[in-house]
Amino acid sequence: MAALLGLRGKSVVTLLLAFLLALIPAVLIGWKAVDEVRRHFAGAYAEQYTLLQMQRIMAPVSRELALSRRFADSVVTREWLQSPDDPERRARFFAEAEGFRQQFGSNAYFVIDHDTGDYYFGDGSQADNGASSYRLSPDEPNDAWYFATMASTATYNLNVNVDHALQRTMLWVNVKVQENGEPLGLAGGGFDLTQFLDRFIRSSPPGMTPMIVDGRGALQIHPDTRRIAFSSGSNPGEADDSRYIQSLVNETRQETLRQAMHDARRRPGEVALLEAKLEGEPRLLAVGYIPELQWLLITALDLQAAPLLDNRWFWPVVLTFGLILALLTATFAYTTHRLILTPLHRLRLSAQAIAEGNYRSPLPLERTDEIGELSRTFSHMARQVERYTRDLESQVHQRTQALEAAHAEAVSAHRQLEASIQYASIIQQAILPDGQLQRHFRHRYGVLWKPRDVVGGDFYVFRATERGYLLGIVDCAGHGVPGALMTMLARAIIDHAIAQQGADDPAALLTEIDRRSRELLPAEQLPSSIATNMDIGLVWGDPEAETLTYAGAKLDLYASDGTRIERLKGSKRALGHRRPGHYENQRLALRPGWSYTLCSDGFLDQAGGHHGFGFGNRRFETLLLAQANRPLEAQMQAFEEALLAYQGSLPQRDDITLLAFQIEPRVANDHSCRPSAGAGASEE
Numbered sequence: 001m002a003a004l005l006g007l008r009g010k011s012v013v014t015l016l017l018a019f020l021l022a023l024i025p026a027v028l029i030g031w032k033a034v035d036e037v038r039r040h041f042a043g044a045y046a047e048q049y050t051l052l053q054m055q056r057i058m059a060p061v062s063r064e065l066a067l068s069r070r071f072a073d074s075v076v077t078r079e080w081l082q083s084p085d086d087p088e089r090r091a092r093f094f095a096e097a098e099g100f101r102q103q104f105g106s107n108a109y110f111v112i113d114h115d116t117g118d119y120y121f122g123d124g125s126q127a128d129n130g131a132s133s134y135r136l137s138p139d140e141p142n143d144a145w146y147f148a149t150m151a152s153t154a155t156y157n158l159n160v161n162v163d164h165a166l167q168r169t170m171l172w173v174n175v176k177v178q179e180n181g182e183p184l185g186l187a188g189g190g191f192d193l194t195q196f197l198d199r200f201i202r203s204s205p206p207g208m209t210p211m212i213v214d215g216r217g218a219l220q221i222h223p224d225t226r227r228i229a230f231s232s233g234s235n236p237g238e239a240d241d242s243r244y245i246q247s248l249v250n251e252t253r254q255e256t257l258r259q260a261m262h263d264a265r266r267r268p269g270e271v272a273l274l275e276a277k278l279e280g281e282p283r284l285l286a287v288g289y290i291p292e293l294q295w296l297l298i299t300a301l302d303l304q305a306a307p308l309l310d311n312r313w314f315w316p317v318v319l320t321f322g323l324i325l326a327l328l329t330a331t332f333a334y335t336t337h338r339l340i341l342t343p344l345h346r347l348r349l350s351a352q353a354i355a356e357g358n359y360r361s362p363l364p365l366e367r368t369d370e371i372g373e374l375s376r377t378f379s380h381m382a383r384q385v386e387r388y389t390r391d392l393e394s395q396v397h398q399r400t401q402a403l404e405a406a407h408a409e410a411v412s413a414h415r416q417l418e419a420s421i422q423y424a425s426i427i428q429q430a431i432l433p434d435g436q437l438q439r440h441f442r443h444r445y446g447v448l449w450k451p452r453d454v455v456g457g458d459f460y461v462f463r464a465t466e467r468g469y470l471l472g473i474v475d476c477a478g479h480g481v482p483g484a485l486m487t488m489l490a491r492a493i494i495d496h497a498i499a500q501q502g503a504d505d506p507a508a509l510l511t512e513i514d515r516r517s518r519e520l521l522p523a524e525q526l527p528s529s530i531a532t533n534m535d536i537g538l539v540w541g542d543p544e545a546e547t548l549t550y551a552g553a554k555l556d557l558y559a560s561d562g563t564r565i566e567r568l569k570g571s572k573r574a575l576g577h578r579r580p581g582h583y584e585n586q587r588l589a590l591r592p593g594w595s596y597t598l599c600s601d602g603f604l605d606q607a608g609g610h611h612g613f614g615f616g617n618r619r620f621e622t623l624l625l626a627q628a629n630r631p632l633e634a635q636m637q638a639f640e641e642a643l644l645a646y647q648g649s650l651p652q653r654d655d656i657t658l659l660a661f662q663i664e665p666r667v668a669n670d671h672s673c674r675p676s677a678g679a680g681a682s683e684e
Helices: 002-073 075-082 087-103 141-151 193-201 251-266 311-355 370-430 434-441 480-501 506-520 617-627 632-647
Strands: 109-113 118-122 156-163 168-179 182-188 190-192 208-213 219-221 272-278 281-290 295-301 445-450 458-464 469-476 534-542 547-553 557-560 565-568 586-589 595-599 656-661
Touching (some): 002 087, 002 190, 002 272, 087 118, 193 219, 251 272, 251 281, 469 506, 469 595, 557 617, 565 617
Antiparallel strands (some): 109 118, 208 295
């Protein structure tokens, strides 16, 4: 079959096969890429839509809640509920209630007298005559929501409920009315459920289904009112399992959904995404938390709402593609015949003539293309082989000399680089306050400073004043030379912050350092791959007051006397993070005989052991308890030996800094722990 096809047929078949082989993975990769792009933009769309809906829902509901609180806390309301039969108080209350009614979103209000159970409802449909709409009873199941609300410790709740007496289904805002801690009743406003659904839920774009659940997952708002867990806002035990969002999700993803709801409550303002089957259909779920309302907004996005393929354009594209393929194949076959097969046929005839002894039939040397080159190459090949052999030895010798010279240059450059890094290490060590620490603390401090490379991104600071001293460690992003350069900049920023804020307020210093670092290294002007954040722990010691003040950014302060350990945790957000953090001072007694320790995460994260896990906080605290009563120099040696033993043959993962200090017991007129007011007081 291959012999019958000839060169022309083989070329065409090869072209088609190559095209098909390239087309199949291209289509699969393209399909996957388009699907991934769609999922990416779908996730971003779901996240932004959820955040927008949270704001849209929070504004009117928060306003209704605020009005309900004012209504329930009104002096007029409380006075009337204390004496509901007083005509003057009754008149004043209903006059004021009418003003509130006009402000409520549903133009309606309600008040319940706790003593009598009388339910008053005003919606402006008729003149208020002061008569109650009906009376609540503990024996009536439809009234159980009220007694559950009054029995709870919460001062308010949002409850979706059907009032059978009024024939109204509303999102009620229930606020307790109290006087000196004693319940007087319940008051508030609300939204008509149908209007609320039409405004915020049912008006969603195609493929988007927003739902509102409480912290346990009970459905408060759903486009299908049959799914709503009525009265669950006031009586959590009222709803059955089918009214929870977890029951709508496939079992394999229910735990993931609970985790997403937990994460959303922990980080308000952020949206958690997960894929799950909702009522058997694949959906992308976006979960956001509204802390003011204690609601979770869950948006279900149908990824199939916008299909990848549309018949309106798919088949025309396929037809066009087929026509283009046929045209390309025909063009390729004709070009192959004209430019390759015809000249090769002439070359074959000439070669046959030469083989038969007819040397007058020359090769087509006049051609300037590849065919002509092929003919001329045969005549020059023999001469070129001999010449190339002679030149090869000369070229090998020249290349060997060039490689030796390049190797010598590389060795010289490596030596210069090592010298530069050693010089940088000397400069970096010059900013470390070892001399000042020795003058002020003598043998009452210890430092373990181990850069991962010759230079690193960790350093420690010390500043003494007449009132006390400031100690701290700094872990800058990066290692090696970049990390060392960051330490220089961080040192300058810290000096500036101390000059601006003083040394006795660590939290203010962290705030100023964070602000200044953002000015010098604005995130919007840096590539996303470059990290400029810093972990810092600062301790202000006041020997006179015998107190320590600590503030940290992702670093903790440990205090131990060998029998127990106290840990002051720093903020979970580093300085220079994409969002500014909030830093607070924490105070601790400055006790003689106790060891106070600061440690960067390089120690805690060092991999080792049988499984290659990090050293960890638990192992570190156990070691700290065992060493707390020993001299600090011995403690540092023990920490280093324990770390090396745990690390084993694994490389050091990060820069490591450990700073510990103690104070001696005070005696009368003993100011040994107080910094001197001389030259050392202004040094760092």
